[in-house]
Amino acid sequence: MKDCNGCIDYKETHYFSKIVVDYLNHAEPLQDFISFTNDLEGIKNAIESRKINTVDRKLLVEGLKNQYKNYEASPVTMDNIEALLNDNTFTIITAHQPNILTGHLYFIYKILHTIKLSAFCKAHFPDYHFVPVFFMGSEDADLDELNHIYADGKKYTWETNQKGAVGRMLIDKAFVKMVDELKNQVEVLPFGDDIISLIQEHYTLGKKIDIATASFVNAIFSKFGLVILIPDDALLKSAALSIFKKEILLSPSKALVENQNKKLTDAGYKSQAYARDINLFYLKENARNRIERNGDIWNIVDTDIQFTTPQIEAELEKYPERFSPNVILRGVFQEAILPNIAFIGGGGELAYWLQLKPVFEYFNIFYPVLVLRNSFLLIEEKSAVNAAKLGLSLKELFLKTDDLVDAQIKKNTKNPLSINSSIETLATVFDNLKDQVVTVDPTLLDHVSRLHKMAIGNLNHLEHKILKAEKRNQNDRVQQIQQLKSRLFPMNSLQERIENVIPFWSRYGKEWIDIIYHQSLSLEQQFAVINLSNQTDL
Incomplete structure (x- = not known):
């Protein structure tokens, strides 16, 4: 494999669910679950529909300008914010929680895809302007999911006792200590000090996680005009x-989602998200708790807080920031405040968005084009050389390790490993035996069949032992394959779902971002493989 660059279909990676693969292939059963196709025609139709599905642009811009007082917007980002006042400006959104230090690689890929698709739309629809937006899921309270990263296989965890929405947590001494430990690993790399300095500049003691994350992301992507929104x-x-008021008083979403889930199940798909009676949390200080209704009383779960109907309506009017949408309503809130035409999400995100169209329709909120985020496998020089030496194709790289080893061992041996001919011969022998015994005692036929089955089982076991012995003969090849797969697919997962940006930045510098941007697709919807050793000229 002299050049690792290329693309393969998502289905051929074997890492994506049936519903995602079918969605990408425009499967007929899923067409009722969307409003627009994920292609140029779908974008065009979404623009026309969005024109009549308006939002409060002045309020949006005011809110964004207030937030950008916490970090400096680049001129192009500020131009994009101002452009949102114009009716011919639309957004393209990706969303993610504030994973510490950006979490997984796909955090970066999602944002770059949003930027690339915005430029693509501008080129194809020059009468309109498109703004890439990162919508931060700052109210997520699942700290265990957000508090760690992997850098070249080593795990770094932020050990903090803080509770509630992660975005509201503060950078503490434990966070600083974790960054110091990370520094010890990467400072020996060519650009390790650069990325650590950037982290230390934006993740400062006492700063809120959402502000630190936004500041860090802004520093990386502001040159592209990315707009960051903290909800x-x-x-x-x-x-x-x-x-929010309708959801609290009428609880419409649960029945709508459950009905949609049944349709998905009937079509052969699994549901991704679960709807509650009230799909809002109560967010206050260091807690994010469910809201449950008992008659005319609303209880905040795991607290002593209660509201009557007039009280909860008054609370909502006075303190809207205390009400936090869960996964069912987050997208509805997003589309209610932004003039958005397309949402870029991962496979899991797209799967649950397909459950939500009736909820959007109930609240009379625009339902956007759904685009699967870009995925990449990054192959560094050592891995590229190993893959070429082994003669592996792109598709073979995505095979399970054991399957790839078996295929390569069989391909690269001169020894006969298959016993198929022996099994065929055995079948003839036992057919003759059946002919022989049937004339003597037909009741013995079942016994002959059992003996035949046992013999096949023994031969298959022998074939397994032969293959195992040949693996020992080709032990170097086996180890090379296992090491290659371990580097490219850590923990038997996609690289982008485990590794963090920091090791790659430390080796390739900030230009690594440009490499990924140049290789990012817009609407092609394929899994991309990049040989980083061939990209140093970008």
Whole structure:
């Protein structure tokens, strides 16, 4: 494999669910679950539809400008924010929680895809302007999911006792200590000091995680005009008061989602997200708790807080920031405040968005084009050389390790490893035996069949032992394959779902971001493989 660059279909990676693969292939059973196709025609139709599905642009821009007082917007980002006042400007959104230090590689890929698709749309629809937006899921309270990264296989965890929405947590001494430990690993690399300095500049003691994350992401992507939105904002949430009020008082979403889930199940798919009676959390200080209704009383779970109907309506009007959408309503809130035409998400995100169209329709909220985020496998020089030496194709790289080893051992041996001919001969022998015994005692036929089955089992066991012995003969090849797979697919997962950006930045510098941007696709919807040793000229 002299040049690792290329693309393969998502299905051929064997890492994506049936519903995602079918969605990409425009499967007929899924067409009722979407509003627009994920192609140029779908984008065009979404633009026309979005024109009549308006949002409060002045409120949006005011909210964004308030947030950008915490970090400096580049001129192109500020131009994009101002452009949102114009009716011919639309957004393309990706969303993610504030994983520490950006979490997994796909955090970076999602944002770059959003930027690339915005430029693509501008080129194809020059009468309109498109703004890439990162919508931060800052109210997520699952710290165990967000508090760690992997850098070249080593895990770094932020050990903190803070509770509640992760975005509201503060950078503490434990966070600083974790960064210091990370520094010891990467400072020996060519650009290790650069990325650590950038981290230390933006993740400072006492700063909120959402602000630190936004500041860090802004430093990386502001040159592209990326706009970052933190939804934990009283002004922005005030634009969704009617949605929140209906959800609290009428609980419409659960039945709508359950009905949609049944349709998905009937079509042969699994549901991704679970709807509750009230799909909002109560967010206050260091807690994010469910809201449950008991008659005319609303209880905040795991607290002593209760509201009557007038009280919870008053609380919502006075403190909209205290009400936090869960997975069912997060997208509805997003589309209610942004003039968005397309949402870029991972496989899991797209799967649960397919459950939500009736919820959007109920609240009279625009339902955007759904685009699967870009995926990459990054192959560094050592791995590229190993893959070429082994003669592996792109598709073979995605085989399970054991399957790849078996295929390569069989391909690269001169010894006969298959016993198929012996099994065929055995079948003839036992057919003759059946002919022989049937004339003597037909009741012995079942016994002959059992003996035949046992013999086949023994031969298959022998074949397994022969293959195992040949693996020992080709032990060097086996180890090379296992080591290659371990580097490219850590923990038997996709690289992008495990590794963090820091090791790659430390080896290739900030230009690594440009490498990924140049290789990012727009609407092609394929899994890309990049040989980083061939990209140093970018």
